[in-house]
Amino acid sequence: MSKARAAAEPAAEDALAPRRNPDLIGHEESEQILLEAWNSGRLPHAWLIGGTPGTGKATLAFRFARFVLSQEAPGEGLFGGNAPATSLYLSAGHPVFRRVASGGHADLLTVERQRDEKRDRLKRDIAVDDVRKIGPFLRRTSAEGGWRVAVIDGADRMNLSGLNAILKILEEPPAGALLLLVSDNPGGMLPTIRSRCRKLNLKTLPEETVVNLLIQHRPTVVDEDRLALARLAEGSVGRAIQLSDAxxxxxxxxxxxxxxxxxxxxxxxxxxxxxxxxxxxxxxxxxxxxxxxxxxxxxxxxxxxxxxxxxxxxxxxxxxxxxxxxxxxxxxxxxxxxxxxxxxxxxxxxxxxxxxxxxxxxxxxxxxxx
The missing domain is CATH 1.20.272 (Zinc Finger, Delta Prime; domain 3)
Structure with a gap:
């Protein structure tokens, strides 16, 4: 990553970094699918969340992770008389939100590409050693008495060894554990992995939604440029912001x-x-x-x-x-x-x-x- 681009990113990251963003706009249908699965009492242990880069896949994954981590231990909650959940939203002031945002929640593991300090950019692949930490993490006893959740952001960036490590987890999923795979290209992943995950594909955002999000997050951009950026980004607010900053x-x-x-x-x-x-x-x-x-x-x-x-x-x-x-x-x-x-x-x-x-x-x- 260039120094100029790296300098431009923190502003976008402050407001839109998935683990710190409490809002998700334009994906109400996908959120409802997750809520229905949760309320059914038969939540699939693994989800493959796909879609165009910058449309909110990781934001949805962390939104769902925060929600699950805020609930009671598996087997309690729903069947203990609680009303069905109607939203995945947690306020930024919620204790679980704050711990997830800071990277300090003991029952959440995030795996993603690491930065290559010599080349000043993200590495091409997710390190297999990081992927191999997921199995032991999901099998251990919850630190807070609830769920254990692992998020793989950029799951299509795993090499074959990493994919095989995930496949072993999917073949024998631990109880009370949730695996969320976020991928720009879910079709390129191993068929054996896709078949063992519940698939959720996010649609690109409407042009008007991208324009409104640019008004919110890049208020200095003029109206004409916001519309042009929305069209250039083709429904990806992340891409629109990246292009604006660059x-x-x-x-x-x-x-x-x-x-x-x-x-x-x-x-x-x-x-x-x-x-x-x-x-x-x-x-x-x-x-x-x-x-x-x-x-x-x-x-x-x-x-x-x-x-x-x-x-x-x-x-x-x-x-x-x-x-x-x-x-x-x-x-x-x-x-x-x-x-x-x-x-x-x-x-x-x-x-x-x-x-x-x-x-x-x-x-x-x-x-x-x-």
Whole structure:
């Protein structure tokens, strides 16, 4: 992670960090499913919570974890005469909320990717040794006389050894234990794991919801930019905030202006764009811009396949897409999208010259558009 991006994240984390966020907006249906399972007295021991990054999966997982940890021991509560629960909400002042927020609840274990201090970013995978702590934790006696809960945030980042360790737990689940797996790509996990979990897929948030959340959490962003960020993030408030903090919308506007010159690129502007992205290795601009270019190409190809352009993020996109579609068909643009993806991935693994990589990606678009 770049220093600039790392500096921008604490503000978002203060209000939206899943373990410290008391609110969940736009996922009432998913919350109701969890409540119904709890109230039935037959709560599944493992849940696989999936969906697009930044839509609130981890927030829901910690919300449910706090709720469960605030309840009586398994086998008591519901059958002891308590009324059915109607909400998972716990106020920020609740003792369980405070202990979970501080990472100090003895009956909650969180497993996630750790930071690589040398490279100043998150590690690629969740450490298998961290995953192996889950089994002993869930099997031990509850420290507070209730449930034991483990949350794996980024479960699709476990390697095969970690997945096998989880599978052993799922094959013989301990009593009074709850395992919550949060995944951006649940379909990519082992079928044997998916079949042993209750699946809960969160939908992307409506555009209006993302705009309202930006008003709440990024009040200095102007109305026009909030709408553009909501469209750019495609229903992910986390992504919208990340792009806002990283200057992603300004980069996107510059990128679309550059592409609008196709079928002939403005070479001077292309070099200036490459220089801007690679002037500093730690400002995050290169990563943000390359992600946006790959996203735009995928969006263009999907829209071309459907025969309908999406709502514009910035003015001029529909005209650009129309011109490119008239130059080449869907198959060619899918090839370009795949080529650019491979190019950026290879640049990361082989430490290629970043400016030249950007220029090569733009040249691939120019070649297809000519």
């Amino acid at each position: 200057g992603g919308l300004a980069l996107y506007r510059e990128m679309i202006a550059l592409l609008s010159a196709l079928p002939r690129l403005d070479i001077t502007a292309a070099h200036a764009f490459g220089d801007k992205l690679t002037r500093k290795q730690d400002d995050g601009l290169y990563e943000t811009a390359t992600e946006l270019l790959v996203w735009w190409l995928a969006r263009f190809a999907r829209s071309l396949a459907r025969g309908q352009w999406p709502a514009e993020v910035v003015p001029g996109e529909a005209a650009l897409m129309t011109r490119l579609a008239n130059a080449r068909g869907l198959e060619r643009w899918v090839e370009v999208w795949e080529k650019v993806q491979r190019l950026f991935a290879r640049a990361e693994s082989a430490n290629l010259d970043r400016k030249q990589v950007v220029l090569n990606a733009l040249a691939a678009l120019e070649s297809a558009a000519t």
